[in-house]
Amino acid sequence: MKKKKNSFYLIIIVISLVIICFLSYKIYFLKKRNENQKEISDSKKTTKEQEKKKTEQELKLERLENIHKKITFFKMENLDRYLSYKDKHKDLKNEDIVIRVNIGLDKEFFTNSKEAPHKYEKTVLANKYNFLGSDYIPKNLTKINSKCTIGTQTLVKEAKENFEKLCNDARKDGYFIKIISSYRSYNRQKILYNNYAKRDGEKAADTYSSRAGYSEHQTGLVVDVTKENGSFLKFGNTKEFEWMKENAHKYGFILRYTKEFESITGYTSEPWHYRYVGVDIASYIHEHPMSYEEYFVRFLDNK
Structure with a gap:
């Protein structure tokens, strides 16, 4: 009798284990199926x-x-x-x-500023959205031949050499073009701008003068020119200006601020302000009139 009783308990235990195993598998299977369905649902x-x-x-x-x-x-x-x-x-x-x-x-000028791209190249873009910074000094600043300047002037070596060629060739044609302003340090530009802003107000000053750190003059690639014994403010009315319009690009210079593109540059027209960008770029802009901002966006941005 005792032996039968033990056999009965053993059967019960075995059946229980089978049931437990079955239920465990069933639970695992259902859980796995639900997880798979959730993954499929999430994927969809x-x-x-x-x-x-x-x-x-x-x-x-x-x-x-x-x-x-x-x-x-x-x-x-x-x-x-x-x-x-x-x-x-x-x-x-x-x-x-x-x-x-x-x-x-x-965006409003000066509200979305970033560091000027191509900072130490002749293609650098410094404007009201791209700043050079207070510690920026261009490489290879070189003094320009005095026969082409009023006072001591300096430019980046490549720009200096090309302007001297321009100056000499213009003389051969009977035009005497001189630099009245070229490289300006951050501190020099700061003094100039602050004086203008104090005199005319910041809004007005921003139309004709660059804030310190945003000025192309700080790149050492810009010249303000004038007729010999003439006012640079009247340069646009001279035969020298007409010569520059026809020839500046041959030496790598572009008229940077024109009336046509005032809404893009944010500056009023400056017939005396020329920027060195190299002969290839200057020639392209001469043949396809556009602001340097547009040229940069089309061909140089992110390069």
Whole structure:
């Protein structure tokens, strides 16, 4: 009798173990299935969100007539800025919208400043969105031949050599062009700007003078020129100016601030202000009139 009783208990134990194993497996199986279903559900949700996002992006790009497929300087991270600028400037072509936003013109001057790109190259872009800083001093500053200057003037060596060629060739043609201002240090520009701002107010000063750290003169690549024995402010009315318009690019210089591009540069026209960028770039801009900002965005940005 005792033996039968033990056998009965053994059977009960075995059956219990089988049931426990079965239930454990069942629970594990259900848990695993639920996890897999959740992963599939999450994956589908993510895919739908990506498709929705892609669709929204495509719709935005269509508003710009898919200009991103036609130009190389389109920046997808600026897409919303392009559209916002387009809403405010419906008269502009989509390509011009991209150019202006890439320049930074959808922001107020000096509010979205960053370090000037190509800082120690002749292609450096210093303007109201790109600063050089208080410690910036260009490399290879060299004194310019005095027959081409009023007072002592210095430029970066390459710019200096090319301006001297310009100066000498102009003389051969009967035009006497001299530099009245060239490289300026940060501190010198600070004094000049502060004096103008004190006299005329900051808003007015910003239209004709650069804030310290934002001035092209600090690059050592800029000259303000004048006719010999003449006022630089009247340079635009001289035959020397006409000669510069026709020939400056041959020596790598561009007229930097023109009336046509005041809305881009933020500065009033300065017929006396020339920037050295090299013969290739200067010649291109001469043949295809545009601001240096636009040229930089089209061909040099992110390079």
